[in-house]
Amino acid sequence: MLGLFLNPGFLFIAAAFVSVPIIIHLINRMRFKRIHWAAMEFLLKAQKRTRRRLIIEQLILLMLRCLLIALVGLLVLRFIGCGDNNLTGKPSLHLVLLDDTVSMRDGEKKGGVMKNCFDAAKTEILIDKIATALSKTKTNDRLIILPISKIGEPGFEAKDYTFERLNNTEHLHKLTGFIKELQPSYMHVSPMQGVKKVQEIMGEHGESIVTLHLIGDFRDKDWSQARGGEGLTKELVGMVKDKGGAVKLRIIDTADPPRSKGQQGYPKARDNVGITDFYPTTRIAGANVKLGFKIKVKNFGGTEVEARLDVYDGVTGDDLIAKIKFDPPAQPIKLKPNYETEVVFEHRFEPDPKKNPTPFEHLVVKLGSPARGPLQNDGVLEDNVRHAVVEVRDRVPILIVDGERAKGREEAKDSYHVVNALYSLKSHKFHIEFADEISPNKLTEALEKVDLRKYAGIYLLNVPELTPKQVTILENYVNDGGGVAFFLGPLVKADHYNKALYREGKGLFPAPLKAPFYFPKEGEPALEPKGADTFHLLIREDKFGNMGNVPIFGEFLRDPAFRLPLYDMPIRRYFQVDRARWKQEPERVFELATLPNDAPAPAYEEAVAALTRGADARGIQDDKEFAKYRTRFKNHLTAIEELARQGSDAKGFHLARAIEYMFLDKGDDQAKDSMSEFWTNPEPKVQLLRSQFTNLREQVQYGDAFVVARKFGKGKVVAYMSTAGKDWGDFAGGSASTVLYPVFIQETNNYLSSAGIEANLTVGAPVTVKVDAEQFKGKKLSLSRTFLRTDDAKPQDRGKPSVQPGTPDGNQVVFNLTRHGEPGKHQEPGLWVSELIEDGVPKNVLASFAHVFNVDTEREGNLQRVSSDELARELTSKAEKGEIAVVTVNDPDDSLVSKTNDFSESPWLFLMFLFILVAEQALAVHLSFHLKKDDQELQPAGLKV
Amino acid sequence: MATSKDDPRRFLHPNTIARISQLDLRAKQVVEGYISGLHRSPFFGHSVEFVQHRDYAPGDDIRHLDWKVWSKTDKFYIKQYEAETNLRCQLVIDVSNSMHYGTGALNKYSYACTVGACLAYMLLHQQDAVGLITFDEDVRQVIPSRSAHTHLDAIVKAMHVSRPKDKTNIERIIRRVAENIHMRSLVVLITDIFVDREAFFRGMEMLRHGRHDILVFHIMDHDELAFPFSGTTRFEDLEGPDVITCDPRALRQGYIEVVEEYLTEVRRGCARKGIDYQMISTKDYLDAALSKFLHHREAMAKAPAKTQAPV
Known part of the structure; x- marks a missing residue:
């Protein structure tokens, strides 16, 4: 009304x-x-x-x-x-969804002044155009400026960002003051999140006309159809259409150089390099031992960039470049276009409680110009700095729960071998605790008695079962970033593992076991050692692309020579994974190593015959083009058929090896009938046949899954299907493969304690710290949080801590460390240290946690802009004319001023009055x-x- | 009117009287009786002013035979002379409540009395006999006709009334008036005629039956004719319980139409009965109205005698 x-x-x-x-x-x-x-x-x-x-x-x-x-x-x-035909005269709502993510910092110095996309959005769009236009309008237009980084905040209220009656000078000054104060954030927020919020706000306001100004840099990564921007454009078009012309959408691109009208392709974008990842190889490290760090630097631009990496101690501000050695060592490093470069280095921490009272060491890596200045021609400089944190203890604590208790520490038993393997590593100092020593009566109660968070890893060796409470505690531990390794054995109750630990894929244990017995079951003769004609353990590099990517094994078996001991790794008994029930998930649940297929080759006779005598194989043999390969190809097919023929005593893995040989056979130099060359022929029928043989090979090669792993929450779990000691195999001792056993254990330990998702927390991401309520029973818990500001070559600035109480949640006390705990600070990259204290007294530290927050370089670093063509195709053309407009900084735009076509301007009113x-x-x-x-x-x- | 309200002679404003006295008042019909005066009698009697001869009829007084004509023609003719006779005039004045309405210097009552007094003075001055009857709900005062000059005082005193009452039955009142006039007279009725018209005309009929010559002065206040009021007004009936609250401007046109119909009805009714009728507004000058009437009267006298005017 x-x-x-x-x-x-x-x-x-x-x-x-x-x-x-x-x-x-x-x-x-x-x-x-x-x-x-x-x-x-x-x-x-x-x-x-x-x-x-x-x-x-x-x-x-x-x-x-x-x-x-x-x-x-x-x-x-x-x-x-009253009608809609005079909408322009009505007060309208101007909603500005302002992109203030990291990529809006993209800019360069012009005339000695640094100017970025966000500055352009503030001055050239918000102040010069929108605010100026609204100050001239005679209608009471309302303006809501929504910085996209603010909308996810629980305390967010649109009214705090609402401005009205801008034709009043005082109100206009207030608005311009507000705009000038705006700063780009260090966060990544999906534009979709902003659009959803905008729709919500539109629903709350009664204005019939809404102009939605989307101000941003419109990066290809967010907006391109191919990269998932489809939903976003659909949402926007749907929103405009739903409102039937009452919503106008203005896409305002503030990126430099301005998008020109006739430019159909990709507008120019600045090159950018950034550090996408920087993390220690383990979450908890020992003092005075070398700890590996990995840096990933990505060049998002189209030209090669030379840059220099510098590493600082975040605590003292010391330049560490002299103390560390990069691998590859070349400085400055050459960053190839559109390529991610990995650099690793090792660093030895020497904790000094005077300088750093917390157990957390903080490293900062910076990417700069070869002359150690800011990188030139780099769009966003903020992604050239990255922080990492590692908990450094004198000795790295490990917990071993051995089903055989103290007996397990006897020679040839499980604990004995694991402990020896861990201690054999000179680069790490471990402090190993045994559950049976913590809880002599009830072994697994040890899990309930101590704060598991302090352990870099927990080993469950031949543990029969766990109570539901212990399962929950263990799950919470892993969920929060801990690591658990299961080694099975005769005491293990497979049914219990399936029901309590696997829980149809929802539990800790990575795979279901074939219950109720291990294989071969008790009373039956153990498996005979396989011959040396196959690896006794097959590493599943096929599932990870290459051997280097296979967790645990990839680190030490990258060199094929190191795999040779696997020809002798007798496994006598093990638990079979129930493949029929097991569902692997890429990146979450995977198989690391598999036993070779022991099944008799004749079992595959039909499948083999279908290929070797099939039309595809015959066609190739008859093809004159492949005449020179005909004899050798036929010989291979015959050999494969022979292995699979009834009566043959060959195993499945023999068949796989024969197929593999067919692929790799280099042939006779004179006859030039190299089969490896033949299989690279791009002829479709050759490739078809190759893929068919590859499938057959995989079918016949792999037997039971032996080492499986899964990610659970922020932590990791590894399961080894046999005993850790020598009871069921000779991996731990007595075989050629034994040389690999300590490395395997140590790599397993590294894998378990490697920094999880927490290492890659991005600015603004919410973090939850959960502590076991029973463990701190009767104590009034609170969390004291401190932001440790780091500047170049300066000691860490310890801010004033803020204390927040926890929220009880069942058996846990939960602390939600949202970015709102400490306004402003949590929205910067850097280190937060949280200390669990009692009664609010800072000295009574019960536990401490560290979280580093970094810029989301992966999603914000690529400055490639979405093509005008695509914007026109997906947005402008799908709406009515004028409903969606793509605007640039230079476009004159007077359409914002609401025309006051009220009746006082109509001669009809006066005529009617006169009449x-x-x-x-x-x-x-x-x-x-x-x-x-x-x-x-x-x-x-x-x-x- | 320079005289005070309590002075019974206030109706005899000298200027008015002086102007009226220049006109001759002539009666329409011959009134019985005899006094010297200016009025020409329609009856033939002893007079020096010869009018006409007529054939002798048995029974005629032989004293009136014109013997000279007999000697010449041997036929009997009666010699007729115009005789000077006196006028017997009965003033009948309405002094009821409704007559007491008025917004100007004179309300209807005052105006009616002034007119009556002027006529009385004029008639007495001409040696005519004048009587007065006032009425409201009934006959209030009866002053018999006299021609003495001093009789004017009695008439004027009788005009003064206090506590006027409403008219109720006009027919009954006029019957009473008729009963009080024993000789053929000129009856001058001065009233606002805010009565039942049928009853009024029946009363008039009764007077005419008594062979009286009737002259009606219909007194209306100017407000009652022009209805010049504005603003919300509550009109309260002077003679009844009726009350109307209205915007008089809105009702004005309708009111005037109704008044016109009323006046037409009265005028036509009077004409039909052979009654001389004159409507006078209290705004009119007294002499102008009387002069106009007397001229009209004179014109009527010159016209052939008629007992009934054509409708």
């Missing part, structure tokens, strides 16, 4: 004035003269005759007078009509309310006699 007027404030006054004629009429009825009248007879007759006509005429007159006042009211109120006025006067005169000129002479005719 109020939206129908430009000056709605006068509405009630005008409404009151409309009733004035009625009130005057009523007052007049109450105030009257009194006349004693003789000729009442005539008066009564006259009244009787004219009563109805008089009432009607007077009502019409009253109505005309009310209408006159109503029209004056409309003039004052500035009525703008009603004339009608009123005419009626009034007609009713003799105004005396006519000759009124005094009006007399009855009888007088003239």
